[in-house]
Amino acid sequence: MRKNKLQLGKPVRLPASPEEAVLDRVSNPHSDTDYLARFTCPEFTCLCPITGQPDFAHFVIDYAPGKWLLESKSLKLYLASFRNTGAFHEDCTIRIGKRIVKTIEPKWFRIGGYWYPRGGIPIDVFWQKGKLPAGLWAPDQGVSPYRGRGS
Numbered sequence: 001m002r003k004n005k006l007q008l009g010k011p012v013r014l015p016a017s018p019e020e021a022v023l024d025r026v027s028n029p030h031s032d033t034d035y036l037a038r039f040t041c042p043e044f045t046c047l048c049p050i051t052g053q054p055d056f057a058h059f060v061i062d063y064a065p066g067k068w069l070l071e072s073k074s075l076k077l078y079l080a081s082f083r084n085t086g087a088f089h090e091d092c093t094i095r096i097g098k099r100i101v102k103t104i105e106p107k108w109f110r111i112g113g114y115w116y117p118r119g120g121i122p123i124d125v126f127w128q129k130g131k132l133p134a135g136l137w138a139p140d141q142g143v144s145p146y147r148g149r150g151s
Contacts, residue, residue, distance in 0.1 A: 006024045006026070006071060006074075007022065007024055007071070007073055007074050007077065008024065008071055008073050008074075012073075012077060014077060014080055014081065014083075015077060015078070015080075015081040016081070016084075017081055017084075017085060018078065018081045018082055018085060018095065018099075020081065021074075021077055021078040021081040022074060022077075022078075023070065023071075023074050023075065023078050023099060023100065023103040023104075024070075024071035024073075024074035025068040025069060025070060025071060025103055025104050026068065026069050026071050027067065027068065027069070028065045028066065028067055028068055028069045030065075031065065031066060031067050034064055034107070034133040034135070034136045035064065035065070035136070036062055036063070036064055036136060036137065036138055036139075037062070037063055037064075037065055037069065037070075038060065038061065038062050039059075039060070039061040039070070039072065039075060040058075040059075040060050040061075041058070041059040041060075041061065041075075041079055042058040042059075043056075043058075044056065044057040044058070044059050044079055044082065044092075044113075045057075045082070045083055046082040046083065046085050046086070046087055046092055047083075047084065047085060047086045047087075048086065048088075048118065049086035049087055049088060050086075052086065053118075055089065055115065055116070055118060056115070056116040057089070057092070057093075057113050057114060057115045057116065058113075058114040058116075058143055059079070059093075059096070059111060059112065059113055059114070060111070060112045060114070060141040060142070060143060061075075061096075061097075061100065061109075061110075061111050062109070062110045062111075062138060062141070063100070063104070063106040063107075063108060063109040063110070064106055064107040064108040064109075064130075064132065064133055064136055065104070065106055065107070066104070066105055066106055066107045067105065068103075068104040068105060068106075069104065070100060070103065070104050075100075078096075078099070079096070089113060089115045089123045089125055090123070090125050092113065093111060093113030093125035093126075093127060094125070094127050096111060096113075097109065097110075097111040097127045097129070101129050106129075106130065107130060107133055108128075108129070108130040108131060108132045108133060108136075108138075109128065109129045109130060110126070110127065110128040110129075110138070111126070111127050111128075112124065112125075112126050112141045112143065113125040113126070114143045114146075116146070117146060122145075122146035124145075
C-alpha cells in the first residue's frame with residue numbers, strides 16, 4: 001500500500017489487471033470494539049479463461065475489522081480490474097478474499113461468491129479466515145440459492 005496516497009477523493013483510472021490494482025486501507029477508529037462490516041458487490045464480472053465469454057457474480061464480503069478498514073473506492077476499482085481477466089470462479093473468489101485479508105488483517109473474514117449459471121450450472125464459492133469473535137453477530141449473507149427461471 002502507498003503511504004498517505006489513497007485513491008479516495010481523486011480521479012483514478014481503472015487498473016488494467018488485479019495485479020496492478022491497489023487496495024487501500026484506513027485506520028479503524030473503533031479497533032477496540034468487535035463489529036462486522038459488509039460489502040455487497042452484485043455486479044462483478046470477469047472472463048472465462050477457456051472461452052473468453054463473460055462470467056458474472058454477486059459477492060458478499062463480511063469482516064470483523066482489527067486495526068484497519070477496507071476503503072470502498074479501492075475495492076470497487078480492484079473488483080472492476082477483473083473485467084478483462086480470465087479466471088475460474090473458484091480462483092476469483094479465493095484470490096479476492098486472500099488479497100483483502102493480506103491488506104487489512106481482519107480479526108475474521110468471509111467471502112461468498114454467488115456465480116450466475118454458465119452451461120446451466122451455478123457455482124457458489126465460500127472462503128473464511130480466522131475465528132468469529134465471541135458474541136459477534138454474523139448474519140446470513142442474504143443471497144438466495146439460484147432457482148432458475150420460473151421457480
